[in-house]
Amino acid sequence: METSQNIQETLSSNEIMLNLTDLKKVYPTPNGDYVVLEDLNLYVKKEEFITIIGHSGCGKTTMLSMIAGLNEITDGKISILGSSIKGPGPDRGVIFQSPSLMPWMTAMENVMLGVNKVFPHGNKKEREDICKYYLNKVGLSGAFHKKASELSQGMQQRVGIARAFAIKPKVLLLDEPFGMLDSLTRGELQDVLIEIWNKEKITAVMITHDVDEAIFMSDRVVMMTSGPSAKIGDILPIEFERPRSRKKVLAHNDYYEYRKHLINFLEH
Amino acid sequence: MKDSLLRAFRFLGLGFLEPVVRLAAGEDSKKNVIQIFKKVLAPIASMILFLGIWYTGSKSLYNKEANYAIEKTRSERGDAESEKTRDCIASGDVSCQPNTLPSPKQVWNSFQLLLEDHRQISANKEAFIVKTSALNKKRLEQGKDPIVYTGRPSFVDQIKTSIKTVFAGFLLAFLFATPIGIIIGLSETLRNSFNWLIQILKPVSPVVWLLLVFMIVKTLTKDSTGDTSYIISFISVGLCSMWATLVNTAVGVSSVDKDYINVAKVLKLGTFQKIFKVILPAALPLIFTGLRITLSVAWMVLIAIELLAQSPGLGSFVWEEFQNGANDSNSKIIVAMFIIGFIGFLLDQIMLTIQKLISFDKGSDV
């Protein structure tokens, strides 16, 4: 199995979008310091979709929020296109586990909040068109002016997806975006997400607990070891062609091999 | 039609009439009859019970006072005088009525009298204005102050004054406490540095606030001849009542859901946008709860403050009646008590309605 390190040597640096080197995170606790992550190395190529799986509490959210700039880096480096990140910014779109929409705003206004920030020069009509385009893409053409608090969980998360894509980030960070949804809605939203992604090809890092979701969505599945001092344990490249269809993926022989590999890792 | 009527009723806080509307619209009668019983008849029954207890209570207090008076006369001036006293009380003569808790009927009569008195005074005032209008015009041309009506204010005038004072105080509290609460809420350093002051000042009694305001306003208005008691009382009301708004605003602003803050951070919103688009809307429900408490506290302390500051209003009405000790003073005080309670309830309903209108969280009914 190739490790992330030696692949990286063979890649020229301008193919790498996101790079984590020797990342370390320590949380101070009343009983002394707790080392969540240590010596964590990971790179993500441009236009790559990776998923992260690992046991609960191993530090996935911690890692993702560090990439988002919402959580301080104890040691090591996170860089995007070669330059270190400084705090949060709209070059990284985040889709949170809970939709985190402003409930007092309409779907449109929620998406607009980010678009206004990123395209301050365009006129109002152009910005509205961007919002409408993405809201249409996630299947909310009829709910532009509904208050977020009046939308169902699934619809709210659709708005969350639209909001993240509409600011055209370089990297998309998703923390169990469908974890709170029932399995039917989850399948629908996976399709919505992957459809937009196929068009926009924004480098994406997604945390999931769902092995099937990981295989269906990603180019590589990154497995994290259990904490403390979690690092990358194993990486499984998923070789299915894109665009993928759920039916074809499920029918493919390799699917069960991949699945076995992942479950094997998680059970040990 | 029915649905919009129901919505309107619920909006106005008259939700208990819902089953009556439903029954009138010919809906499932058995269920609605039970609902009517629960929501309409039961409260009416409790009201009757309340009046009953009040009536018997006041009657027994009355008898006790009367017997005491009769016995006292007997021991001091003999049987013949005591018989006279008994007859006098029984005849209902005003001069010898026992002074105690008035009965519901007496209170109702006083209420009617107060309204009658108000009509009388309004009529006088109008007549006065008509009479003096020509004269005032002349005085105005000569550069003199017009003559104004200075007669006794009626009960309704007192109510109006009180409401005016409470709104002035509430407005002051609102204009003062919300901005400060927002600023304190935004900065942890400020919050820590002012916390002690807020915690110490919050429990200070209305009386002390009044005295403090009195000290300051008295000096500030040394050379003005106007009536400062009104200014003193509304500032005191504002100071007493603003703490709930201040604390709630600070808490609301400082405890905005972390998710929203993260969204604002990721989108890198500017400070202005972050405050006005994210933090304030998120804190609005708590701010409003604070304002609601402020208004009800303002109304509650107003009466005491008016009473102490000798400024016109319901408070001084109650105090004057108490000192006056006329035969119907007690029942007038009880009338004032009900009016005070009723207006307090109305003010709270108004705030609740506005809160429902602006709240994004339609489900909650705090």
Ligand SMILES: Nc1ncnc2c1ncn2[C@@H]1O[C@H](COP(=O)(O)OP(=O)(O)OP(=O)(O)O)[C@@H](O)[C@H]1O
């Ligand atoms: N602010 C914090 N202070 C101290 N410890 C923390 C803090 N945040 C997280 N932790 C600890 O760090 C570890 C990793 O947490 P994290 O939320 O990153 O896990 P996770 O892999 O996302 O788990 P899950 O799959 O359940 O979401 C956990 O043991 C958690 O208790």
Ligand SMILES: [Mg+2]
């Ligand atoms: Mg997590």
